[in-house]
Amino acid sequence: MVQQRAFPKVVCVQEIQNWVRVEGDRLVFPGGGTSFPKGVKDYVDEIRRVVPLKSGNIRTALDVGCGDLLVGFEIIVKIRVASFGASLMDYNILTMSIAPMDIHEAQVQFALERGLPAMLGILSTYRLPYPSRSFDMAHCSRCLVPWTAYGTQYWNLELGVKSSCFLSMRCPNAPLSTQISQFQDHIILTIFFIKCLDGVYLMEIDRVLRPGGYWVVSGPPISWKSSYKGWERKAQDLEKEQISLEDLARRLCWKKIAERGPIAVWRKPTNHIHCIQKLKAWKSPHFCAETDPDAGWYKEMDPCITPLPKVTDIRSISGGALERWPKMLNTAPPRIRNGVTRGATVNTFNKDNQIWIKRVSYYGSVLKSLGAGKYRNIMDMNAGLGGFAAAISKQQVWVMNVVPFDAQNNTLGIVYERGLIGTYMNWCEAFSTYPRTYDLIHAHGVFSMYMGK
Ligand SMILES: C[S@@+](CC[C@H](N)C(=O)[O-])C[C@H]1O[C@@H](n2cnc3c(N)ncnc32)[C@H](O)[C@@H]1O
Structure with missing residues (x-):
């Protein structure tokens, strides 16, 4: 199922980049592309050097921005959907792959047609629809999520049709801009509140990561020194991005455990005993107060760290240790x-x-x-x-x-x-x-x- 029936035209343009190849009457997806030039298997092997994928302690994974699928008239221009999750199956790791419906077209549909767990999902305004402490590993390969940047919150008022409001006044002094547009026979007035929060997306990853969970990133800004020309980006901009990412990860009390070529790996602490002390000194960010850490349905993201369940012993795993898979x-x-x-x-x-x-x-x-x-x-x-x-x-x-x-x-x-x-x-x-x-x-x-x- 992880393979598809072959349509040779798809393959001929993609052979060089190793995203897809024909085997008999099947299409096989080795991964390929700019992030995985030698195929996703080699990429996962590289991660395995740092993250104990085979130990049975890593069972659930989240792949943010799981794929590309740009379809042309005659040929598929790019195709490598949820290959990361597919490859992790060899390790008995179950990956929830998410991506929005955007210019990359029906990437989630394609992943599901490969028989891989996937759903539409985006890091935007609301929390992801999962409880806290759900994933042993979260991953982003070139997912282009602005991990350290400000997000945008907006109030969308549709005149002439039922109104839908996404208004938050938590940031009342934030810069405000408006836009008037027309859609068919009704006018849409959109008021944008620019969020005064930064790093909120990485804080959301922190919420859904298990204590001791791993955050694996490849693509910009990681390995900017060797890749900035290929990405057509300025080296200074990427360097600044990486510095802010490192700083934010440190403020979440994560520990960077490796940067090997294009891949960087951080680890969330197993409890917050040290983090509570550090945050007292840093002042920012702060721990979220009085919100249900497991709420994940139309719950706005907050620019704060979701506290782990309290423990008193520094060696304890917050919330309790899990058995290994199976x-x-x-x-x-x-x-x-x-x-x-x-x-x-x-x-x-x-x-x-x-x-x-x-x-x-x-x-x-x-x-x-x-x-x-x-x-x-x-x-x-x-x-x-x-x-x-x-x-x-x-x-x-x-x-x-x-x-x-x-x-x-x-x-x-x-x-x-x-x-x-x-x-x-x-x-x-x-x-x-x-x-x-x-x-x-x-x-x-x-x-x-x-x-x-
Ligand atoms: C360049 S593709 C990378 C695809 C794949 N990870 C790879 O390395 O080949 C970027 C992916 O990130 C997704 N993406 C962009 N912004 C996102 C967001 N805010 N939340 C979730 N996914 C996002 C896109 O839909 C797309 O699937």
């Missing part, structure tokens, strides 16, 4: 053992697992094609503790575990602590994907939840 799948995770999730105990967790093993076995007897290798992309619309995904995990499938944002208990953190992936969602809205991207959709207790809404 043991973590069926062991009650810390969010249950610590009693922080309402309604979930070790006992209910174990019972839930037993129930889902029986149900999935029953599904298999009714739906004969389940287990016949016909399905790859599966969605569970109301995943609860992730029991369905765990029970089906022996098959060659991956499950997008969806936890409705207004579910009685927020269980998505538990799902991630089991080494599974998923997202928050409001089923009154469209899912952040493309049509026809899932092979099987599982719904348990969804419709009763939305009755009368």
Whole structure:
């Protein structure tokens, strides 16, 4: 599935850059491109020298800006979507690849058609739709996200149609500009509030990274000394960018553990004991106060560090240590053992697992094609503790575990602590994907939840 049926014209122009090649009647995606000139496998091998990809401690990864796919009339001009996540499968690492719908076209659709976990996602105004402490590793290769720059917040008032407002007055003295444009028969007045915050996107990465998690970056500004000409950028600008990135990472209390050629790697601390001391001296940034660290549905990003659960011993892992993969799948995770999730105990967790093993076995007897290798992309619309995904995990499938944002208990953190992936969602809205991207959709207790809404 990670391969596609071949269309030779696609390949002939791309052979030199090694993004795609024909093998029999299949297209194979070695990765390639400017970031991975020798292919994504060599790129991941390089990361493996620094990040213990094979240890079983790295199970969930986030790839921000997962791909290019620019389609011409006759040929595909660029094509390397979610190859990083595809390559990590060799290490039993499950990668959530995200990218917006932009000039790179239907990159997420293409990733899903390759059978890779992906969804539309962007670092913009709102938090990513995942709980805090979800990913063991986050990655950006040439994703061009302005990690250290100011973001833009705007209030978009559409005259003549239903208005939609995204207004925040947290920054009331910020410079303000307006724009009037016309779309079909209505006028749009947009007021931009330029945000007075910087580094907010990296703070969001910090929120979703696990204690001790890794942040892997390649592309500008890393390795600017050798690459600035190829990127057609000024060396001084890139140098300044890298200095600010290093400074911001230091202020998040991350430790830079390597810079090897085009790749730089930082590590988030396993707890905030030292960071609390450092931040007292630095004054900026500050720890976020009184916000739910796990809130991730239409929740605006804040320019602050999400505090890790408190510990008293410097050697402790905040929130509790996870088992290694695959043991973590069926062991009650810390969010249950610590009693922080309402309604979930070790006992209910174990019972839930037993129930889902029986149900999935029953599904298999009714739906004969389940287990016949016909399905790859599966969605569970109301995943609860992730029991369905765990029970089906022996098959060659991956499950997008969806936890409705207004579910009685927020269980998505538990799902991630089991080494599974998923997202928050409001089923009154469209899912952040493309049509026809899932092979099987599982719904348990969804419709009763939305009755009368
Ligand atoms: C030049 S491509 C790099 C693709 C791939 N990572 C690689 O190295 O070949 C940039 C990618 O970043 C994505 N991107 C740009 N801004 C983003 C943002 N704010 N949040 C998420 N993705 C973003 C683009 O949609 C695109 O997928």
